[in-house]
Amino acid sequence: xxxxxxxxxxxxxxxxxxxxxxxxxxxxxxxxxxxxxxxxxxxxxxxxxxxxxxxxxxxxxxxxxxxxxxxxxxxxxxxxxxxxxxxxxxxxxxxxxxxxxxxxxxxxxxxxxxxxxxxxxxxxxxxxxxxxxxxxxxxxxxxxxxxxxxxxxxxxxxxxxxxxxxxxxxxxxxxxxxxxxxxxxxxxxxxxxxxxxxxxxxxxxxxxxxxxxxxxxxxxxxxxxxxxxxxxxxxxxxxxxxxxxxxxxxxxxxxx
Amino acid sequence: xxxxxxxxxxxxxxxxxxxxxxxxxxxxxxxxxxxxxxxxxxxxxxxxxxxxxxxxxxxxxxxxxxxxxxxxxxxxxxxxxxxxxxxxxxxxxxxxxxxxxxxxxxxxxxxxxxxxxxxxxxxxxxxxxxxxxxxxxxxxxxxxxxxxxxxxxxxxxxxxxxxxxxxxxxxxxxxxxxxxxxxxxxxxxxxxxxxxxxxxxxxxxxxxxxxxxxxxxxxxxxxxxxxxxxxxxxxxxxxxxxxxxxxxxxxxxxxxxxxxxxxxxxxxxxxxxxxxxxxxxxxxxxxxx
Amino acid sequence: xxxxxxxxxxxxxxxxxxxxxxxxxxxxxxxxxxxxxxxxxxxxxxxxxxxxxxxxxxxxxxxxxxxxxxxxxxxxxxxxxxxxxxxxxxxxxxxxxxxxxxxxxxxxxxxxxxxxxxxxxxxxxxxxxxxxxxxxxxxxxxxxxxxxxxxxxxxxxxxxxxxxxxxxxxxxxxxxxxxxxxxxxxxxxxxxxxxxxxxxxxxxxxxxxxxxxxxxxxxxxxxxxxxxxxxxxxxxxxxxxxxxxxxxxxxxxxxxxxxxxxxxxxxxxxxxxxxxxxxxxxxxxxxxxxxxxxxxxxxxxxxxxxxxxxxxxxxxxxxxxxxxxxxxxxxxxxxxxxxxxxxxxxxxxxxxxxxxxxxxxxxxxxxxxxxx
Numbered sequence: 001x002x003x004x005x006x007x008x009x010x011x012x013x014x015x016x017x018x019x020x021x022x023x024x025x026x027x028x029x030x031x032x033x034x035x036x037x038x039x040x041x042x043x044x045x046x047x048x049x050x051x052x053x054x055x056x057x058x059x060x061x062x063x064x065x066x067x068x069x070x071x072x073x074x075x076x077x078x079x080x081x082x083x084x085x086x087x088x089x090x091x092x093x094x095x096x097x098x099x100x101x102x103x104x105x106x107x108x109x110x111x112x113x114x115x116x117x118x119x120x121x122x123x124x125x126x127x128x129x130x131x132x133x134x135x136x137x138x139x140x141x142x143x144x145x146x147x148x149x150x151x152x153x154x155x156x157x158x159x160x161x162x163x164x165x166x167x168x169x170x171x172x173x174x175x176x177x178x179x180x181x182x183x184x185x186x187x188x189x190x191x192x193x194x195x196x197x198x199x200x201x202x203x204x205x206x207x208x209x210x211x212x213x214x215x216x217x218x219x220x221x222x223x224x225x226x227x228x229x230x231x232x233x234x235x236x237x238x239x240x241x242x243x244x245x246x247x248x249x250x251x252x253x254x255x256x
Numbered sequence: 257x258x259x260x261x262x263x264x265x266x267x268x269x270x271x272x273x274x275x276x277x278x279x280x281x282x283x284x285x286x287x288x289x290x291x292x293x294x295x296x297x298x299x300x301x302x303x304x305x306x307x308x309x310x311x312x313x314x315x316x317x318x319x320x321x322x323x324x325x326x327x328x329x330x331x332x333x334x335x336x337x338x339x340x341x342x343x344x345x346x347x348x349x350x351x352x353x354x355x356x357x358x359x360x361x362x363x364x365x366x367x368x369x370x371x372x373x374x375x376x377x378x379x380x381x382x383x384x385x386x387x388x389x390x391x392x393x394x395x396x397x398x399x400x401x402x403x404x405x406x407x408x409x410x411x412x413x414x415x416x417x418x419x420x421x422x423x424x425x426x427x428x429x430x431x432x433x434x435x436x437x438x439x440x441x442x443x444x445x446x447x448x449x450x451x452x453x454x455x456x457x458x459x460x461x462x463x464x465x466x467x468x469x470x471x472x473x474x475x476x477x478x479x480x481x482x483x484x485x486x487x488x489x490x491x492x493x494x495x496x497x498x499x500x501x502x503x504x505x506x507x508x509x510x511x512x513x514x515x516x517x518x519x520x521x522x523x524x525x526x527x528x529x530x531x532x533x534x535x536x537x538x539x540x541x542x543x544x545x
Numbered sequence: 546x547x548x549x550x551x552x553x554x555x556x557x558x559x560x561x562x563x564x565x566x567x568x569x570x571x572x573x574x575x576x577x578x579x580x581x582x583x584x585x586x587x588x589x590x591x592x593x594x595x596x597x598x599x600x601x602x603x604x605x606x607x608x609x610x611x612x613x614x615x616x617x618x619x620x621x622x623x624x625x626x627x628x629x630x631x632x633x634x635x636x637x638x639x640x641x642x643x644x645x646x647x648x649x650x651x652x653x654x655x656x657x658x659x660x661x662x663x664x665x666x667x668x669x670x671x672x673x674x675x676x677x678x679x680x681x682x683x684x685x686x687x688x689x690x691x692x693x694x695x696x697x698x699x700x701x702x703x704x705x706x707x708x709x710x711x712x713x714x715x716x717x718x719x720x721x722x723x724x725x726x727x728x729x730x731x732x733x734x735x736x737x738x739x740x741x742x743x744x745x746x747x748x749x750x751x752x753x754x755x756x757x758x759x760x761x762x763x764x765x766x767x768x769x770x771x772x773x774x775x776x777x778x779x780x781x782x783x784x785x786x787x788x789x790x791x792x793x794x795x796x797x798x799x800x801x802x803x804x805x806x807x808x809x810x811x812x813x814x815x816x817x818x819x820x821x822x823x824x825x826x827x828x829x830x831x832x833x834x835x836x837x838x839x840x841x842x843x844x845x846x847x848x849x850x851x852x853x854x855x856x857x858x859x860x861x862x863x864x865x866x867x868x869x870x871x872x873x874x875x876x877x878x879x880x881x882x883x884x885x886x887x888x889x890x891x892x893x894x895x896x897x898x899x900x901x902x903x904x905x906x907x908x909x910x911x912x913x914x915x916x917x
Contacts, residue, residue, distance in 0.1 A: 100799075
């Protein structure tokens with residue numbers, strides 16, 4: 001496993017609990033900048049829980065606990081003086097089920113993050129909204145109906161809207177929790193394409209159920225099983241020459 | 257130690273943090289403010305009512321105006337009578353309507369009926385009293401327990417219908433289908449299987465309706481009216497606990513005020529016990545007011 | 546389960562058969578029109594749930610006819626009883642309209658705009674009561690709405706599960722206390738409190754406003770507003786709780802993931818999409834406040850006056866009826882009071898209908914379960 005000198009996200013010995021259930025066990029992950037890192041593994045093995053530890057969303061669940069350190073550009077987000085609100089502004093997240101705010105227009109949805117940060121100047125917001133919608137490959141489809149409600153779009157469009165919304169606050173890292181599992185193949189392809197184009201601006205960590213997706217779009221892949229990180233390496237190596245037998249069994253479909 | 261990027265909070269962020277804490281405290285205070293009157297009412301009802309809950313309260317008739325002593329025995333019996341009458345009329349009608357709405361739910365009619373039933377639950381109870389006065393009291397040439405019972409029944413029935421329908425709808429469809437597939441006639445399926453299965457829930461709804469109706473005063477003001485003595489028949493004016501409490505409360509006599517508190521204590525205890533009982537024996541999905 | 550038909554059939558067998566065939570044909574799917582064995586026709590299962598008149602089996606004539614008839618009797622009995630409810634509602638409106646007609650006939654629209662209420666001289670103008678009803682209800686909404694929304698948010702968003710259950714139960718118990726008990730508490734606890742602690746303070750500091758002028762009686766518009774507020778809080782809270790619970794968790798998470806504080810995630814994720822539901826709850830509370838009688842009667846002072854001051858005694862439509870109806874002397878007096886009642890009834894119906902429509906619209910799940 002080669003360590004790139006420029007890590008944007010460096011998780012070290014992260015543990016997470018739901019009450020007494022130990023969901024994430026001693027997981028470390030180094031995420032180099034401008035990479036797409038995929039997390040694969042059977043369902044219920046802690047991938048989503050782990051990724052929520054990366055932006056301190058896990059602790060919002062009652063009875064949840066987190067241990068370990070996660071360094072964002074060198075600073076530990078779990079430091080006692082750090083406010084989770086600040087962390088989450090710097091680490092964006094897109095969820096499995098697209099969740100645009102129904103009471104807001106498309107424009108307002110994308111601008112919502114900036115409004116929270118206090119930016120109200122119309123020109124600035126316009127600029128950001130357009131830039132992010134373009135990055136999310138949604139601009140051409142919605143530029144004439146920016147005022148319509150966020151929920152008036154199709155499922156795939158809504159998910160791209162959520163991506164644009166997450167990008168609007170300009171985070172260095174974007175976490176994606178199975179973003180295409182509820183979408184049709186065409187929307188999935190669009191999102192995969194935009195992820196590959198996005199990585200030069202934003203580092204992406206993506207949880208996916210779909211091994212082929214991981215193989216298609218990621219630079220590095222980590223295989224999770226029962227809360228542990230079994231193997232982590234360059235994607236091509238993981239899929240063609242896995243070191244661990246469990247990885248190989250999963251990849252070849254022995255279990256899933 | 258030098259503060260890192262993550263540790264520095266901008267002025268705006270600090271303000272947002274303060275607003276966050278402030279609003280959450282405000283929400284907590286709202287809860288306190290909402291619960292406080294309830295606790296206060298409980299407190300006073302117990303404090304003022306308990307001393308006057310003696311044996312004579314339960315067994316004596318009201319004393320003459322201005323005299324000390326006496327009780328609310330006739331009002332207690334009257335309330336029981338009225339509740340019994342109201343249930344005898346209102347509960348079957350309510351359950352029947354609830355069954356109809358739940359089991360024969362197709363077409364425009366049930367939707368309209370459901371809407372109307374819902375509206376009926378929010379009719380001001382004094383209006384019901386006026387109506388029953390016109391159609392029962394006047395033809396009967398006098399106030400009576402019958403009139404009071406009918407007024408309360410009109411209030412009970414829509415409530416019972418709504419809760420019955422809700423309970424019956426919880427029974428999954430495949431149970432009905434299984435019964436029909438066995439060749440059982442439809443009405444038997446409904447009565448012997450569906451209704452029987454949700455009997456607990458339906459009775460819960462009835463108990464809640466009784467709790468609600470036992471405290472109603474306005475509809476009784478011109479139907480059962482009031483009676484200083486025992487009612488000699490169901491066609492006579494009948495005393496009831498809520499009306500008695502009202503009469504005593506607005507009177508100038510302190511002894512009557514004490515008794516009013518005692519009566520209120522009885523009502524509160526009854527209502528509280530019924531509500532807690534209902535929640536303990538049957539955990540309902542969804543709440544109702 | 547199988548019953549022997551013991552009574553004489555009302556129709557001849559052939560008449561019944563023809564009748565059956567006609568009805569049967571129109572209800573069965575096309576494939577069953579074929580004259581096949583009865584066993585195939587036994588599989589009415591699914592349709593049995595949607596067509597009440599459908600015979601469940603053709604195998605034994607008597608059995609089928611019996612079921613058929615008893616099912617129909619059952620159905621029509623239920624239907625008739627249910628219609629009784631609509632009938633009573635219609636009868637109420639009709640009866641009230643009938644009795645109150647003389648008042649409308651004599652005073653016309655002026656009934657609602659005139660202030661003079663003089664039973665002795667038989668001059669009736671309902672404005673003071675209308676004013677009293679509206680102001681006391683609006684006052685109640687003003688006090689109760691923010692608190693109810695706050696409590697609902699507290700229960701759904703902030704409180705841990707155990708606290709939420711207990712506090713929620715207590716909030717619902719508020720609704721169970723009878724009106725007359727609130728009235729009693731109002732006379733002997735609330736009114737003195739207002740008279741001694743609150744009203745002097747308000748009059749002293751804010752007395753330049755006409756709202757807070759006049760002698761502090763304790764009873765009056767303010768007391769009525771406060772007591773109504775307490776009584777409608779559980780209504781609004783319950784509706785708001787259901788509305789907030791219906792908002793999917795993803796909304797809050799989306800806001801949090803953008804870097805929102807807890808409060809901001811509530812504001813953006815929950816409140817902004819619950820507007821019409823909250824409005825429905827508030828209107829429902831208004832409907833409840835309009836019809837409240839006993840507690841209001843006991844603390845509002847019962848003087849048919851219109852005053853700008855909240856300290857002044859007043860009267861509502863419901864309390865006027867409660868006070869005067871039993872002793873109403875003349876038929877004009879009765880007609881006038883009934884006219885008030887009819888107006889109150891109709892307004893309350895309209896308000897409740899609007900409220901339920903608003904709440905149904907945003908939460909179709911509840912509509913399916915037949916709840917308001």
